[in-house]
Amino acid sequence: MTCVSQYVKNVRKHFALCPYIPGATITLNCTSDGKGSSPFKGPIKLRILSVVSTSGHSVILEAKPLGESCSNSTKFPSSVVVKLYDHRFSERLRSEEAITPPTRSSIREYLTYVSSGGARRFIKRLHHHDKMLRAGRDEITATATATAGGLSGGGDGMNSSPTYTGSYPEYIPTPLSRQSGGRNGRSSDGSPTSSSHLSSQHSEGIPEDWDDDVALSHWTPAQDETYLYHKASKRFQAEKNVYNRLRRLQGTAIPKILGMASVKIGFPKLSIFEKDEIENLEHYGAHKRLFDANGWLCMKGVDSHLLSVKALVMEKVEGFSMADMTAHAPRCLFTKLVDEAMEIIHVTGMAPCEILNENVSPNNFMISPLPEDRGYRVVMMNFSESQIRAAEETNERWYHRKWNQAEIALFGLEMETILKRIGYRYKMNSHDSRITYWAEYLF
Incomplete structure (x- = not known):
């Protein structure tokens, strides 16, 4: 049964080219399952049968592989589940960060940001931020573990919960002030909030190369989309690593992974940019990096990966x-x-x-x-x-x-x-x- 949430319906009002609709086709660029036994390799076309869910950190589709995609199509199952880590339509991912659904305007800002190289630099800073957060968590976990060890002599077992009483390292900025309405200074209903800045407690000690546009929570729509792309990519990598670790359980206790894939984001330029904006892009030569000869979005160059989303292809589990x-x-x-x-x-x-x-x-x-x-x-x-x-x-x-x-x-x-x-x-x-x-x- 197709499950198209109100969230996706709202997105379509502003941005009509949501690609995940029953009957549509998508092309996956697949890598193997690691054993060499999967038919899901290279470009594979699938027809979407239903939208299973958009309410989590990913978009989950049921799809039918199309036989003409590959010469060994007889190996294809009749239907598969495709889990797409598409930050644009992942409800939970956006709601957790209090970032409103994508619009035509925010998407074209993101495309321009990618084309300029700003998105790549922004993600580099986010990786630096993640590294600092891990360092802070390691310090806290070590202290909590030491406290737990101190309880072993006189604690009451599971009812004795060690409490960390220290403070986070000063160089770690607050990644998201939920009380101030989210990373981009908006409340859950999209209205501006009065507090959208780095807390003073953590504003000191930030490395000199720390970029203000990362440390501060008041970001542009393009930076919001870049941040969500970064978060979705991390979710994919985490789940991919877990499935690889649990390979011996695949097909029994967990689903069998048939392949890893990426899906290019493709839009006709007239659906994203207004006519005067296209003329401006052409004036500066940016259109050559953004669009192919047919006028479809086709980013060329080192940042093209920022215009594709990762996916897991797995067996469909009936039940x-x-x-x-x-x-x-x-x-x-x-x-x-x-x-x-x-x-x-x-x-x-x-x-x-x-x-x-x-x-x-x-x-x-x-x-x-x-x-x-x-x-x-x-x-x-x-x-x-x-x-x-x-x-x-x-x-x-x-x-x-x-x-x-x-x-x-x-x-x-x-x-x-x-x-x-x-x-x-x-x-x-x-x-x-x-x-x-x-x-x-x-x-």
Whole structure:
């Protein structure tokens, strides 16, 4: 079923060329799955069958590979899921940063910013910013871990939560003041706010090469779009790394990845720029870098990657989400299915996987009926908010982060609430070794 949210409908009012509509075709430039067994290599055309979701950090499509794209088309499945990290239409990504939906105006500002080289320089500064934030988090985690170690002698186990009482390093600027209405100084409804600047607490000690347009939260629409592109690219890289780490679980506990891809953003120039703006671009020669001979957006040069979005191509998992389990699965299997999901969370957190997942919502699990009525397969779907344990991360710090995240306990409590609504008595065992595992190493 096609799920086109009100968000996308609003975008189309301002910017009619949203490419993700049923029946439209998109071209993926695919790389292999790493095993050499995937038919998804090189340029592949797909026809969009439905828009599954735009409400998360990505746009999720169901699509049908077109046979004429490749000589070995017989290997193609009948349909696949394409997860596009397109910052323009990712609802949650934009709402988290209080950045309004894209418009014709903001898109053409972004194109001009990319053409001028400003976007590339801006992203370089953002990478520097990320590096400083990681340094600050490492310092905080180390202090919190030391505090946790101090509790081991007289604490009361899981109820003793170590508290970091220090301060963030002064050189780290506030990345987003949510109280002041978002990175671009706008409230959630798009109206300006009175406070849109770097907090004075963190304004001192910023490196000399720090760019004011990054440190300050009052950005232009072009910088907003560049920042969101940067965030979406990081989400893709994180999820790609997790799927590679969990390769042995693909096709069973998690979806099978068929390929990595990129999709070029293409628009007729007359849909983006007004006539006088095109004449101005041509006057300065910029149109030669922006458009091909047919007048379609076709950025040439080193920054062309800023006009494409990353994508994961994966198997389509038939079934229903665990959040909807009560309407579709047999009542006698509720506890078993919940336990299988908890086991997947546990296995992905243990060596050699060592994944920390900040979003283990029941909506991120699919229950897929097996052939010949052989039961159900539980599949964990979303890893965009996951992290892989760093090679240099000590056992103490890793155990503390896993214990503090409490993935299995949070998932179990949420399932308790869902099942309670229909009168099904499910009580998570708080002494389950999978829940207490990380605490045992800390206390």
